[in-house]
Every structure is written in structure tokens, then in C-alpha cells.
Amino acid sequence: MPRIPLTWLAEHVELPEGLSAEQLAADLVRVGLEEEAVHPAAVSGPLVVGRVVERVPEPQKNGKTINWCQVDVGEHNGTAEDGSRTPRGIVCGAHNFDVGDHVVVALPGTVLPGPFEIASRKTYGHVSDGMICSSRELGLGDDHDGIIVLAEMGIDAAPGADARALLGLGEEVLEINVTPDRGYCFAMRGVAREYAHSTGAVFTDHGLPRAGADEDLATTGGFGVELRDEAPIHGVAGADRFVARVVRGVAASKPSPTWMQQRLTQAGMRPISLAVDVTNYVMLDLGQPLHAYDLATLDGPIVVRRARAGERLTTLDGVDRALDPEDLLITDGPDAGRVLGLAGVMGGAETEVSESTTDLLIEAAHFDPVSIARTARRHKLPSEASKRFERGVDPQLPRVAAARVVELLVEHGGGTADPVLTDVDRTTPPPVLTLPVDLPARLIGLDLDVAAVSRYLREIGCTVGEVAGAGADAVVSVSVPTWRPDLTEPVDLVEEVARLHGYDAIPSVVPRSPVGLGLTVAQRRRRRVAQALADAGWVETLSYPFVGAAQLDALALPADDERRTMVRLANPLSEERPSMRASLLVTLLDTARRNVARGTTDLAVYEVGAVTLPRPGAAPAPVPPIAQRPSDDVLDAVRAAVPAQPRRVAGVLTGLREPAGWWGEGRPADHTDAIDAVRLLAETLGVELAVAADAERAPWHPGRCARFITADGTLVGHAGELHPSVVAALGLPARASAFEVDLDVLLAAAPRTEVVATEVSTFPVAKEDVALVVPADVPVADVLDAVRSGAAASAAGDVLESARLFDVYTGEQVGEGRRSLAFALRLRAADRTLTADETAAVRAAVVAEAERRFGATLRA
Structure with missing residues (x-):
């Protein structure tokens, strides 16, 4: 950002006496140049002119020769016992000065750039009461071998004079923030022009050709x-x-x-x-x-x-x-x-x-x-x-x-x-814009006449022609100045009029807000999803949506994976990440990697955000007009060109899911935690999801990845343990897990009503446990589905309130290649207390259905 010394700025525009950097910042902000920082004076404290009255060379044992100097610093001299003024004694290692020279002296209390505070100190057998300064010590250059001799700089000042003022070291410097369309303000010429716009001060344009500068030079025969x-x-x-x-x-x-x-x-x-x-x-x-x-x-x-x-x-x-x-x-x-x-x-x-x-x-x-x-x-x-x-x-x-x-x-x-x-x-003349006379009033909301608009435009250097036409068709031609390449449309001129008129002079009108609308159902449900994860101990993050091929390679995505087909930005912030993400997990894993690299290894982070999916064959979006409402055809074409941007939810788990402490060693996070997170989302929205194993979905482990689908077979997402090669490539802890689901699909599958009332039975619950021996390769989810189906088809009716896996056993008792899955069944009827025969019927129906599907047997 440009730094503006006030004395330099004063060569281009008249500044009032005593103007401070703070006041300059306030004046410039009125025309859109914001203050970035005010840099204090480079040197503070008593930096004065001194005259060397005595210089005694003193060789040292280390081979170096120092000078013990007596320096007259005027009113800053010391006082002898008889009341007379005595020069200051200063040790100096430079040799490019002599008695009678005027030098720059930093007295005790001076703070030089660094910062470096000067104090009286004992050195080389003397008490050095200050320092004779070089250019480098004052921040004026790199010369550190020789001190500054003011006569060589053409400066003549009496001992004791303020050297900060002589050298310009006591001046504050204003740093401003320049927006991309105001490049001319990266120079004193441009900032001075803006100060003149703000205050009415007299501006002198040093960027114009000067008489005699080069007008007599030949323009042929020069360097080719x-x-x-x-x-x-x-x-x-x-x-x-x-x-x-x-x-x-x-x-x-x-x-x-x-x-x-x-x-x-x-x-x-x-x-x-x-x-x-x-x-x-x-x-x-x-x-x-x-x-x-x-x-x-x-x-x-x-x-x-x-x-x-x-x-x-x-x-x-x-x-x-x-x-x-x-x-x-x-x-x-x-x-x-x-x-x-x-x-x-x-x-x-x-x-x-x-x-x-x-x-x-x-x-x-x-x-x-x-x-x-x-x-x-x-x-x-x-x-x-x-x-x-x-x-x-x-x-x-x-x-x-x-x-x-x-x-x-x-x-x-x-x-x-x-x-x-x-x-x-080979330059071309600047453009001539046609400005509708009523456009500034329509866009700014102020009744500005042609004379006022023309005055503002001439202030910024425009050439304004005569008004052509009448009424609503009246226009004026405006030729923009060469230093304003950002002025390409009539609305740009309106912005300049508003800026010079004063943003603070434009009244703020708050639009009326419709009463009682509140959040939509979809908005409330999205917030409930985020809150549910947060309540379960997950931390929400936000990542930039820009990705590159290297990130996808780290996730081992196949060459034909649909997530590699992305929308490329025409003007990316970085060529390393030129595309918009098609998977939320890509950028979230980058967030997890960064946190782990900085020492935070126990993570449970999630993100709710959009991905960008290209529309094959979509035509480029037209550029709509600015000064008027686009037609319906233009709006339809813009909408058709915008890529699909579905919302996703993704999460990453590493390290310990339950922390260690006096209560125990803690529990490492695993793939079941990621799967449970997706179940939590579905439960929050009231959606029933089916779960199946998925062995072919990068970046997950082929043996520990679950696929989630809705009742109508629509894919919702995946969850499980990340592939070891992906974990190694990203530098994550072993057994890191993750999930990513399509939030829009979940919302579409949710019940229309937000609250589904379920009648609470007043009758007691009946408990039944059943252990089924099935082949070891049968997924637990499939067996659980059989348990629920069997219970629903029992003679007792649909009385199953819940079914939960509570034990898995493998060993000689169940045979090789088989395992025992024990389920806790909770049964309750809405209109009666279940009898022993009814609970036994449910148990028998469950065993029968599991036997029919998987050849299951009841474990004794």
C-alpha cells in the first residue's frame, strides 16, 4: 500500500500548515481512500546538530582505534561546577570527520530505527553521553562506515538545532489502502489530486509535459x-x-x-x-x-x-x-x-x-x-x-x-x-462515454442537475460536452482522462459523481422489511443439522472453495472420477488452485492437515458448504446491462449458465474421539464415528437411510467404507476410514476417518412437516435379546434389517420400538467363518401389555426371517 510523506505530497498540492497524518487520512477517506496505518516519525527524542570541538584518537588493544570526542550541542550541553556549559563527551569509531565539522548527535533518550534507544554508557574507559550518527543508523541509507557530515549535504545549522527537522526524520507517514480501480493513487500525483477533490486545495499536475523539457529533441535516429x-x-x-x-x-x-x-x-x-x-x-x-x-x-x-x-x-x-x-x-x-x-x-x-x-x-x-x-x-x-x-x-x-x-x-x-x-x-484516445442526464439522479437518489454533474466530472479531468436531446432522452458526451482507465461505462461516471458529492451527503434509506416471514423450513433444517453436529462435539470450519489437481491426486481419485470434472476460474487467485471444488471433503481435509501439522491431532471438524458442478454443454453467461433491469431472456440465459451448486456436509475425525484422563486412556476415533455422524444427520431430519458396504470409493478404505441411500435408492453420501495411502499423503494420524453427504438430498427426503408427533404408549416395554449366528461376511446392517422386518411381520403386529446390536462374538462355539450377532429388542404395544406368547412370537419371527435370508441359527 502507498505511503504518503506529507512534505512530499505538499509538492503537488497545497497543504494547510500543521496538517497531521490523522487529518490527512480523514480528508482522503471522504473520496474513498482508506487509512491503512499512520507510521510515526522514524526517530523520536533529542536528535540534534553537534559541532566537534575536540577529537582524540585512542588505539585499543584489539587493534581498533576509537575517537574520544567533545561535541558542542548548544543548549543541550552539560553544566560544569562553575555553571559554565560544557560539551558532551562521546565515543565514536568512525574517522571521516574532524574538529569543526557539524554532525548529527543522538542524545540519551533518542530512539533510532530498530528501535534502538540511546543512553549514556561506559565504553572504552569513558562515559559516552550520546552517539554521533551514520546514515544507516538513522535509516537514511546503507552507509555505516562513516558518520554524517552536514556540510557535505549542504546543510548549515547551529549546534543544538533539531536535526530531525533538517533531515525529515520527524515526519509522520500515512499509509493508505488503494482499491484496484484507483491505480493512479499509487503515486503522489494521484493522491494529491484526490486531496484536492476532498478539500478544494490547489493542485499542480506535475504529470503534464513541461515547456523545454524535451520538446526540442529529435524523434528520429534514437535507440531503436x-x-x-x-x-x-x-x-x-x-x-x-x-x-x-x-x-x-x-x-x-x-x-x-x-x-x-x-x-x-x-x-x-x-x-x-x-x-x-x-x-x-x-x-x-x-x-x-x-x-x-x-x-x-x-x-x-x-x-x-x-x-x-x-x-x-x-x-x-x-x-x-x-x-x-x-x-x-x-x-x-x-x-x-x-x-x-x-x-x-x-x-x-x-x-x-x-x-x-x-x-x-x-x-x-x-x-x-x-x-x-x-x-x-x-x-x-x-x-x-x-x-x-x-x-x-x-x-x-x-x-x-x-x-x-x-x-x-x-x-x-x-x-x-x-x-x-x-x-x-500506438496509443488510442480515451473513450467518449454517453451519459444520460438523469442517470446520476436515478442511481444515487439525489436531484443533481446537469451543471452539478458536469462540474464534478470536470474536477476529475473529464471533458464534458453539451447536452443533446431533451427530457428523458437527454444525454451528454464525456471524454474520460487518460489516467482513469477504470472509467469505461456511464455508471462509472455516476460513481465518481457520488464520490465527489460525498457519500456522507447521500441519505440512507432503509427499505421496508416484510413482517413475519422469518426463516424458511429449509433454512431451519440446515441450521439444525449444523447444531446437531456441534452438540455432538464436532467443530465447524470454513474453507476456501479453490482446489487444484495436486489435492485430488493426494486423495487417490481415479482419472475418470466425476469429482475431477470441475469449473475452472477465468482469473484464479493461484494457478495451483484454479478450479472450484466438486467435493467438500477435498478442502476440509486440507483444513485438517493444516491443524495436524500445527500440533492439533485430536480433531472432529465439519463444514457445511456448497460444491460447484459444471453443466455439460452450457453456453457462456451473457453480460447483463448495468443501468437497467436485464430482460427475462438475459436472466434465463444467466441462470442456465450458472453451474449447479448443491450443498454438502463433510466431516473429518483424527486422534482421540474421547479424551484420556483419570477415567481412562480415552478412545481413538474410527470409522464407526463417521458413520454415526451421518446417522445423526438423518435422525435430525427424520430420514430413514439404508447402509451398505462400498469397496470402490476413494478416498476411503475399501473395507471400512459405508454407502448411504434413501428409501427410493438415491445416493446420499459415504462415511468411513480413509485409505492408508491418503492418510500418509496428507500427514494425518493413522485411522483417520471422514464423511461427506449431499445435504440437499437429505432435505428432499425429509418429511414435509418439521415436527412428526408420535403417540407415547402408557403400557410397559418388553425386553427380548436374540443372538443370531450368521456367515462372517454378512454385513451387520443387513442382519439388522432382517431383524426389523421379521419383528414387523410377527403375529403380535408391529410392536418393535427399537433394535440395537450389543455384542459380536467369534470363536469355536459358533464355528469357523461364522459370527454371533446379539441384538437387544425393545417391544411395546400402543393399546395393551404384551403377553409372553406375543414376545415369543416376535422372537420366533425374527429368527425365521434371518434364517430365510442368511441361513442364520439361534445361538444357544
Whole structure:
């Protein structure tokens, strides 16, 4: 986010005396620039000018020589016994100063960047009563070997004067938050313009061509530049303007002036060298990114083109990068075969300015925002240049900015500029928008006349024509300024009118709310599902719906699995996760993995969310109009293009389900807990689910996975233990379990009425236990179903209240390949007390049905 030093801003717009960063933030927020932070002064406390009155070198045993100095700091001097003022004694290890020099002294109580507090301390046999400061210690640069001598900076001040004011170190800096459509506010020029809009202060536009700057330069015979974009993205050329200037005999690697280093530091950038600092300074000042090349390393002409297959580039950060055919490049050499840099993002190491550089080529260009944004994201290389280019830079700035860079280089680095200018200009005029005269009033809700609307639009730099037509058909043509590429529709102009009129001046009208509607049945049921899981000890989470192929590979999903068919985003946040999830479990497992990696191994997390399922053959959605209600046909086409987004519920269990303590060792979570969670959901909604084993559903264990279906055979979801390979790939604890069910299917299967009343019998319950010996491979769920069916068909009628498995036994008594399943039956009639014969009849019917289905026998 941009940082705004007030003294720098004052060079573009008149600021009232005594303006604070807080007041500046309040003024800017009225026009939509929010405060991010107020950074206090870099140095606090008594930082003063001192005059060296005595310097005594003292060699030390370690071979180092220190200077014992007496420094006159004016009114901050000490007081002798006779009342006279005495200089401060300070130990200093630097040697680039002498008696009589004026230096910067940090007295005890000063806090330097770091933070580092200065105090009187005993060192090298003396009490050092302060510190004589270097540039690095004050945060003004990297020079730590020599202290600052003010005369060398052209500063003349008396001892005791406030050095913070002289060096600009006592200034607050405002950091603001700039929305993506306001890229021009990444520069002092843009912020100053907005401050003028907010307060009416006088604004001076330094982004306009200045008389005499370069108007006499020849425009032919300069350094060759060619714009070749044979594969433009979305039909727009990657570059439409390129300005090049040559400066020779410059001390390019020398330090930049202190005032420039100070401003760069305040703005959050590190001073490097004159050539680099000047280009960065002009970028921060005007908003035009620039680049300086070592002219001796270039083999003209410069060619702007797309990357070729197999090309690579080592950028200034030292990273070797494989280039993509969509990357826009700066190249030179025979057939433009050498890559110099990623256009608008970062230059290459081969042509960077070095200590031996004396001749420079200055580049100031205008690039397509989409091309730059995609390149920066593709290479994970956000730079100060790309931040500006991807938001849109004024195409009229390159020539002005290049002239300013040349002027600063010549002024502070010597040398001369070539009397010729290269300016390849293929820019097009900004659009002319047709604004209905009544549109601002209709959208904002205020009665603004044409004169007021025109005044606001002229303030932001628009050219407003005369009104054409009359009444509801009256329109006015508006030509937008070059620095506002975000103004592309009439509604954009209305937003600007609202912003300048003042959001606080637009009355808030609360719409009437219909009385007594409340939540729908579906909403209440969804909330009950979430609450039921929470009450059972599960913790609800929320994950981002973006996924990539690597996550699906970790779950061992087959290549033809329907969950691999996903909706891909046109502009993903990350190329590693470019698609919308088709399974809620994919992102929830990522949440579980992250928690386990951070030490939380006992987990029971769930999520209620939507998945996105593509519609095969669906046509792209049309773009509806903004200023009026879309037609029914357009709305129908939009709805038809929107992917299906069913709601799902998923959960993941790891570690202990019941914690250990004085009561015992605890119980590890297993697949039955995941299955019980799905049963809980079904019970909460009043849905009867059938359960069957499923051996072929990734990412679950083939032997410990259950499939749930409704009474009409619709698949609801799966639950069970995760496959060991999936557990290992995600780094989860062994035997981790999970479930995922389709909440929309469950809701559709739920009874129409939310509350189903069941008559409570006043007659006593009869208990019967039955142990059935069945083949070991028969699922318990199937046997339980037989128990219920048999009980319902008994001579006693449907008197089964509940049936529960309470014991499983295998051993010699039941025979090899068989097991005993014991069920507790609870029987009750609504109109009578059951007799012993009736309960025996139920028991016999259960055994008979189990025998018929599975060859079961009653265990003695």
C-alpha cells in the first residue's frame, strides 16, 4: 500500500500548515481512500546538530582505534561546577570527520530505527553521553562506515538545532489502502489530486509535459525500439507505447542525494544507487514505472514481444525462470533472441546497472494491464512496477517521466543526455462515454442537475460536452482522462459523481422489511443439522472453495472420477488452485492437515458448504446491462449458465474421539464415528437411510467404507476410514476417518412437516435379546434389517420400538467363518401389555426371517 510523506505530497498540492497524518487520512477517506496505518516519525527524542570541538584518537588493544570526542550541542550541553556549559563527551569509531565539522548527535533518550534507544554508557574507559550518527543508523541509507557530515549535504545549522527537522526524520507517514480501480493513487500525483477533490486545495499536475523539457529533441535516429506482439491476449497488444532516452557519463552507481534516500525510505523502499533510486523516485512521484539499462550491455534494437518456447530468464532477484508463451518480454540482439526482462514486472540480471556503468538507457513504457497481471501471478513475482501496470498507468506519462529521470540523473550524477528521443506511440484516445442526464439522479437518489454533474466530472479531468436531446432522452458526451482507465461505462461516471458529492451527503434509506416471514423450513433444517453436529462435539470450519489437481491426486481419485470434472476460474487467485471444488471433503481435509501439522491431532471438524458442478454443454453467461433491469431472456440465459451448486456436509475425525484422563486412556476415533455422524444427520431430519458396504470409493478404505441411500435408492453420501495411502499423503494420524453427504438430498427426503408427533404408549416395554449366528461376511446392517422386518411381520403386529446390536462374538462355539450377532429388542404395544406368547412370537419371527435370508441359527 502507498505511503504518503506529507512534505512530499505538499509538492503537488497545497497543504494547510500543521496538517497531521490523522487529518490527512480523514480528508482522503471522504473520496474513498482508506487509512491503512499512520507510521510515526522514524526517530523520536533529542536528535540534534553537534559541532566537534575536540577529537582524540585512542588505539585499543584489539587493534581498533576509537575517537574520544567533545561535541558542542548548544543548549543541550552539560553544566560544569562553575555553571559554565560544557560539551558532551562521546565515543565514536568512525574517522571521516574532524574538529569543526557539524554532525548529527543522538542524545540519551533518542530512539533510532530498530528501535534502538540511546543512553549514556561506559565504553572504552569513558562515559559516552550520546552517539554521533551514520546514515544507516538513522535509516537514511546503507552507509555505516562513516558518520554524517552536514556540510557535505549542504546543510548549515547551529549546534543544538533539531536535526530531525533538517533531515525529515520527524515526519509522520500515512499509509493508505488503494482499491484496484484507483491505480493512479499509487503515486503522489494521484493522491494529491484526490486531496484536492476532498478539500478544494490547489493542485499542480506535475504529470503534464513541461515547456523545454524535451520538446526540442529529435524523434528520429534514437535507440531503436520495435513493438512486436504477434500473440496479443484478449485481442489487446501487450505494449502500445515505448519511450527511450540515453544519458552518457553518469555516475550511476553513486549514492543518491540524502533527500531522495529519505523519501524512498519513508515510502517503504530501500535506497540502492543513483540510477535505481531516481527511477523509483519518479515512479512514486508520478506513477510511471521506469527501468534503467546499462547501455554498454545492449545490442539494439530493443524488441517487445511474447516469449518463445523454451526461453528462460534470470531476473534481478537472481531466480532463473522458465518463460510462458503469454509472457511479454523486453529483448534485443539478432532476431531479438536475448531476453532482457519481463515487461512491466522485473528486469534481467544481465543488463542491470553495475559499479562500472556510466551510460544508461531509460525505459518508460505503457503495457497492457491484463498481460502484466498474468505474468506477475504466473511467476509469483509481484513488483512495484507490476502493481501499477496491472491497475492501469496513464499512457501520456512515459515521455514526461523519462524527461524527469534524465533531469535528475544529469543534476546529481553528471553526464549529458543524447539530443534525441525514441517514442514509439500506438496509443488510442480515451473513450467518449454517453451519459444520460438523469442517470446520476436515478442511481444515487439525489436531484443533481446537469451543471452539478458536469462540474464534478470536470474536477476529475473529464471533458464534458453539451447536452443533446431533451427530457428523458437527454444525454451528454464525456471524454474520460487518460489516467482513469477504470472509467469505461456511464455508471462509472455516476460513481465518481457520488464520490465527489460525498457519500456522507447521500441519505440512507432503509427499505421496508416484510413482517413475519422469518426463516424458511429449509433454512431451519440446515441450521439444525449444523447444531446437531456441534452438540455432538464436532467443530465447524470454513474453507476456501479453490482446489487444484495436486489435492485430488493426494486423495487417490481415479482419472475418470466425476469429482475431477470441475469449473475452472477465468482469473484464479493461484494457478495451483484454479478450479472450484466438486467435493467438500477435498478442502476440509486440507483444513485438517493444516491443524495436524500445527500440533492439533485430536480433531472432529465439519463444514457445511456448497460444491460447484459444471453443466455439460452450457453456453457462456451473457453480460447483463448495468443501468437497467436485464430482460427475462438475459436472466434465463444467466441462470442456465450458472453451474449447479448443491450443498454438502463433510466431516473429518483424527486422534482421540474421547479424551484420556483419570477415567481412562480415552478412545481413538474410527470409522464407526463417521458413520454415526451421518446417522445423526438423518435422525435430525427424520430420514430413514439404508447402509451398505462400498469397496470402490476413494478416498476411503475399501473395507471400512459405508454407502448411504434413501428409501427410493438415491445416493446420499459415504462415511468411513480413509485409505492408508491418503492418510500418509496428507500427514494425518493413522485411522483417520471422514464423511461427506449431499445435504440437499437429505432435505428432499425429509418429511414435509418439521415436527412428526408420535403417540407415547402408557403400557410397559418388553425386553427380548436374540443372538443370531450368521456367515462372517454378512454385513451387520443387513442382519439388522432382517431383524426389523421379521419383528414387523410377527403375529403380535408391529410392536418393535427399537433394535440395537450389543455384542459380536467369534470363536469355536459358533464355528469357523461364522459370527454371533446379539441384538437387544425393545417391544411395546400402543393399546395393551404384551403377553409372553406375543414376545415369543416376535422372537420366533425374527429368527425365521434371518434364517430365510442368511441361513442364520439361534445361538444357544
